[in-house]
Amino acid sequence: MEQYNDLLKRTTVLLETMQVGLLYTLKRLNEGHFEDTIYLFGDTVQAFSVIEMSLNVIPKDILNKDLSELTVKVKNAIELIVSAYELKDFAKVKEVLQFSLIPRSKKWSEALADISARLLVS
Numbered sequence: 001m002e003q004y005n006d007l008l009k010r011t012t013v014l015l016e017t018m019q020v021g022l023l024y025t026l027k028r029l030n031e032g033h034f035e036d037t038i039y040l041f042g043d044t045v046q047a048f049s050v051i052e053m054s055l056n057v058i059p060k061d062i063l064n065k066d067l068s069e070l071t072v073k074v075k076n077a078i079e080l081i082v083s084a085y086e087l088k089d090f091a092k093v094k095e096v097l098q099f100s101l102i103p104r105s106k107k108w109s110e111a112l113a114d115i116s117a118r119l120l121v122s
Contacts, residue, residue: 004058008116011054015109018047022105026097034090041081041093048078063115070108077101 025040052071055063077100084092 004062005116005119007054007058008112008119011051012109012112012116014047015051015105015112018044018051019102019105019109021047022097022102026094026102029090029094029097034088034093037093038085041085045078045082048074062119064111067108067111067115070104070111074101074104074108077104 021040021044025037025044028037028040052075055067055071077096080096081093081101084090084096
């Protein structure tokens with residue numbers, strides 16, 4: 001169990017870094033630096049992929065259904081943003097980022113922290 005707790009802690013730290021990147025991406029979009037945010041968002045997608053792979057290593061009985069559902073919701077929001085970037089629909093990028101991805105990633109982070117705290121107690 002301890003090795004999973006360490007993995008969850010590191011994953012939570014990466015997720016917090018991802019959230020900082022999302023907020024910075026939104027800030028740059030609001031400032032009108034649309035093209036610059038493509039690379040920033042690419043880094044976010046990479047972080048998500050690493051987190052998702054890390055969670056696949058942890059046994060399903062440790063993770064809960066809510067976390068799995070949140071992972072899917074975050075992934076769906078990322079896919080919407082990628083599609084909007086491809087269409088150069090920066091208004092849609094901002095909308096999905098602000099109202100879907102950032103709040104969902106925050107909930108995802110909280111769910112990971114709860115699981116990690118639960119493992120510490122056991």
